[in-house]
Amino acid sequence: MAITAPKGTRDILPEESYKWVYLEEEIRCLCSLYRYEEIRTPMFEKTELFVRGVGQETDIVQKEMYTFEHRDKESFSLKPEGTAAVVRAYGENKLYTLPQPVKLYYLTPCFRAERPQKGRYRQFHQFGIEVLGTKSAGIDAEVIALAARLFKQLKIENIKLYINSVGCGKCREAYYHTLKTFLATKLDVLCEDCQKRYEKNPMRVLDCKEETCQAALQEAPYMVDYLCEECEEHFAEVKENLQLMQVAYEINPRIVRGLDYYEKTAFEFVTEDIGAQGTICGGGRYDGLSELIGGPKTPGIGFGMGLERLLMLVGDKLPAKKAALQIYIASMGRQAEKKAQEMVEQLRAQGICAEKDFMQRSLKSQMKYADKLGAENVLILGDEEINAGTAEIKNMQTGEQCRVSIKTTEQFVADYKAGVKKA
Numbered sequence: 044m045a046i047t048a049p050k051g052t053r054d055i056l057p058e059e060s061y062k063w064v065y066l067e068e069e070i071r072c073l074c075s076l077y078r079y080e081e082i083r084t085p086m087f088e089k090t091e092l093f094v095r096g097v098g099q100e101t102d103i104v105q106k107e108m109y110t111f112e113h114r115d116k117e118s119f120s121l122k123p124e125g126t127a128a129v130v131r132a133y134g135e136n137k138l139y140t141l142p143q144p145v146k147l148y149y150l151t152p153c154f155r156a157e158r159p160q161k162g163r164y165r166q167f168h169q170f171g172i173e174v175l176g177t178k179s180a181g182i183d184a185e186v187i188a189l190a191a192r193l194f195k196q197l198k199i200e201n202i203k204l205y206i207n208s209v210g211c212g213k214c215r216e217a218y219y220h221t222l223k224t225f226l227a228t229k230l231d232v233l234c235e236d237c238q239k240r241y242e243k244n245p246m247r248v249l250d251c252k253e254e255t256c257q258a259a260l261q262e263a264p265y266m267v268d269y270l271c272e273e274c275e276e277h278f279a280e281v282k283e284n285l286q287l288m289q290v291a292y293e294i295n296p297r298i299v300r301g302l303d304y305y306e307k308t309a310f311e312f313v314t315e316d317i318g319a320q321g322t323i324c325g326g327g328r329y330d331g332l333s334e335l336i337g338g339p340k341t342p343g344i345g346f347g348m349g350l351e352r353l354l355m356l357v358g359d360k361l362p363a364k365k366a367a368l369q370i371y372i373a374s375m376g377r378q379a380e381k382k383a384q385e386m387v388e389q390l391r392a393q394g395i396c397a398e399k400d401f402m403q404r405s406l407k408s409q410m411k412y413a414d415k416l417g418a419e420n421v422l423i424l425g426d427e428e429i430n431a432g433t434a435e436i437k438n439m440q441t442g443e444q445c446r447v448s449i450k451t452t453e454q455f456v457a458d459y460k461a462g463v464k465k466a
């Protein structure tokens with residue numbers, strides 16, 4: 044039996060890959076406009092980084108990591124998300140010695156052993172940004188505004204921004220007490236996962252996707268109503284800055300994010316246009332993360348955006364692949380084919396996209412093939428033309444044909460660049 048790709052992975056074929064390139068270019072351009080610079084971290088890290096940085100009790104660490112041991116000694120895991128590694132790299136490479144804040148972005152594959160379904164893969168791709176070194180609420184708003192700007196540029200309309208504050212260690216303690224008292228009265232109807240969350244991370248019960256849990260939570264107390272003075276003020280400033288930047292948002296007290304290291308600001312961009320997996324982008328502030336993984340005390344904020352989901356949303360709206368083939372050289376006969384082989388390379392050296400036949404096609408088939416490739420011009424070479432030093436060039440759009448000099452490829456290129464001339 045033929046070997047197939049692993050479940051939950053997919054090949055990105057040429058008919059789709061050009062869309063990825065387009066999206067990635069849009070993203071890179073936007074990031075440089077906002078002065079974010081690219082960071083590339085390894086595809087795998089010490090497992091401990093994710094256990095501490097993502098959280099022992101999260102679904103990611105509990106069930107979704109690809110973990111392997113190197114010669115039975117050290118444990119490594121493929122990166123399930125981008126933030127922990129960026130924060131590690133910030134400390135390890137002493138990026139705190141640079142002028143702050145440090146504004147970074149990444150485009151990376153991520154790996155999670157989840158049940159594959161529409162919009163959910165085992166290898167998927169994230170665009171993410173992280174800003175390290177400032178607690179300023181203005182940066183929270185900038186990070187959110189950058190994502191909103193990308194959606195705007197891609198002409199995505201049906202997407203909502205939900206924001207929330209998940210407080211800090213200080214205010215969460217009192218809130219957890221209130222929340223747990225409430226949840227205790229609902230324990231018998233909560234799902235198995237939520238019963239565990241009740242003990243270890245009660246706030247995560249709020250974003251459980253089970254309908255019965257959501258129904259039981261109608262009257263639940265929310266963190267936003269229990270914020271300490273500092274968190275309250277920060278949240279107010281984030282909202283004010285979003286308004287200044289004209290970013291529309293809705294407060295959703297149930298946005299808590301799946302990762303343990305979030306503090307204060309948490310947000311999601313959600314759409315109903317691509318089915319059940321509608322969260323395109325999720326992020327928040329993680330002021331405690333760096334210390335948690337043994338780095339310097341450093342505040343930070345960022346987001347992760349799923350590129351497969353983004354592409355599902357915009358795929359059809361992206362510009363069609365442009366025909367870039369400028370000259371196809373059709374040849375008849377051995378000598379002409381050799382000349383074609385020489386000329387395509389010389390044309391490419393001059394930055395002109397050129398192609399020839401490699402399948403011993405007849406002249407008629409080569410003309411059809413050139414048309415299929417979307418060639419703008421076809422240069423027709425036969426042994427006679429080579430001897431005469433001139434050949435026919437056909438404009439495939441207008442059908443117009445004229446004779447051009449091919450005595451030297453340099454001359455031909457110069458003529459071509461000046462607009463094809465009659466010989």
Ligand code: ATP
Nearest residue numbers: 157162163164167301322323324325347348349352
């Ligand atoms: P979900 O609720 O869909 O499981 P999540 O909370 O696990 O998402 P994050 O860890 O915040 O997601 O990752 C950020 C983004 O990465 C998500 O909003 C989504 O767009 C994308 N993403 C996460 N997991 C997958 C996956 N298995 N396949 C494709 N995209 C994914």
Ligand code: MG
Nearest residue numbers: 102103157301
């Ligand atoms: Mg998930």
